[in-house]
Amino acid sequence: MALLLAPGDGEQEAAPQQVAGFLASAAAGGGELRAYRLPAAGDALRALLATLVLPGRVALVFVPGRMPGCDAEAMRRLSAAVFGLPEMAGLHYVQALVEEQNGARIEWLRALGFTRLTELLYLEREVTYPWVPEPEAVLDWLPYSAADHPRFASLMARTYEESRDCPELTGIRPMDDVIASHTAAGPFEPGLWQMALRDGTPVGCILLGRIGPASLEIVYMGVAAPERGSGLGQALLRRGFDLARRARAEWLTLAVDVRNDRARRLYERFGFRHVAARSAYLKRPPLVDRE
Structure with a gap:
């Protein structure tokens, strides 16, 4: 998950504490997290993604940033295999949340048939003051x-x-x-x-x-x-x-x-202030092209 949660376009892996926090949050919400890879020669990867199937029959999808050796055709093959698994059947939709400047991730999502839904703004405020x-x-x-x-x-x-x-x-x-x-x-x-x-x-x-x-x-x-x-x-x-x-x-x-x-x-x-923004990308059934 360190590659999939990497900040920016994935030039560096996510910090261990970030990965641990994400795993704890996923477990607390009752989600089922799985990572999938398509290996190449040696330790290289041709494709990588993860799914977090959540209560309510939806799932989050995580794709990598820039990865040498990773290509769109391999990502499509991997996603078709993953989206065709029994645990993905019956989902209303799958969704990905990415920062708009994450160009590589957005390219992967578009290659996998996702469309942009909207931008979500994340806001926060102290509880007691004002x-x-x-x-x-x-x-x-x-x-x-x-x-x-x-x-x-x-x-x-x-x-x-x-x-x-x-x-x-x-x-x-x-x-x-x-x-x-x-x-x-x-x-x-x-x-x-x-x-x-x-x-x-x-x-x-x-x-x-x-x-x-x-x-x-x-x-x-x-x-x-x-x-x-x-x-x-x-x-x-x-x-x-x-x-x-x-x-x-x-x-x-x-x-x-x-x-x-x-x-x-x-x-x-x-008094809420803007702290982050992410674009929501969506894919609705059929998740796999059967033709």
Whole structure:
């Protein structure tokens, strides 16, 4: 994995601590990580890639940067063999996240039939400073439970309507698979998943996941379409900060589609700062050309 996680275009291998952190994160999320190679003479490689099959019937794909001796035809042969494996059957899509300046990785992805979906911006903010007050007491808050799963699923389906965050993915997966992916974002703590109710009606939700001893990620935040523009997004964020403080987190992070102007403005008002960007590349079934 050191070659596949290498920074930039892969001129240097990833540091051991980076690889260890990635492996720990993959294991915590319940994913199945496998690396595949097509050897050449000696210690050289003609092709290399890895897959991380995740709950929710999706997978992440990792391709190398610049590798002497690696060629597009060998990569296509290897990917066809990998994507044809039983564990890859039934996936809704496979995805890769790369920095846009990683030209070699992007060339591999395009050669393997991936198309660019969008750019994701990664934002972060300290939890306690500047202080974010709790939301006003005009909403009721319900933590996730198995008994309330149908209500969460129904609400989340409504928050996806006319969403500006990766709208191309709306409707591709059953909501139970979407929720399964969110639970795999890190160690699942039901109390960090909360639904907002107005007069007993679910109107929005915020889902937090732990990504380290001092950090929480906003895995998902959604507002039911009729409630957009009502200030509910601010209330959800305030609730998120309140939950993060109770969980003794120091940092709150998130990713947002660069095209989602409304959400970006909201996060900027709350003091989130841009720390990274990656482009999402997608491949949908059929993953293997049978012709």
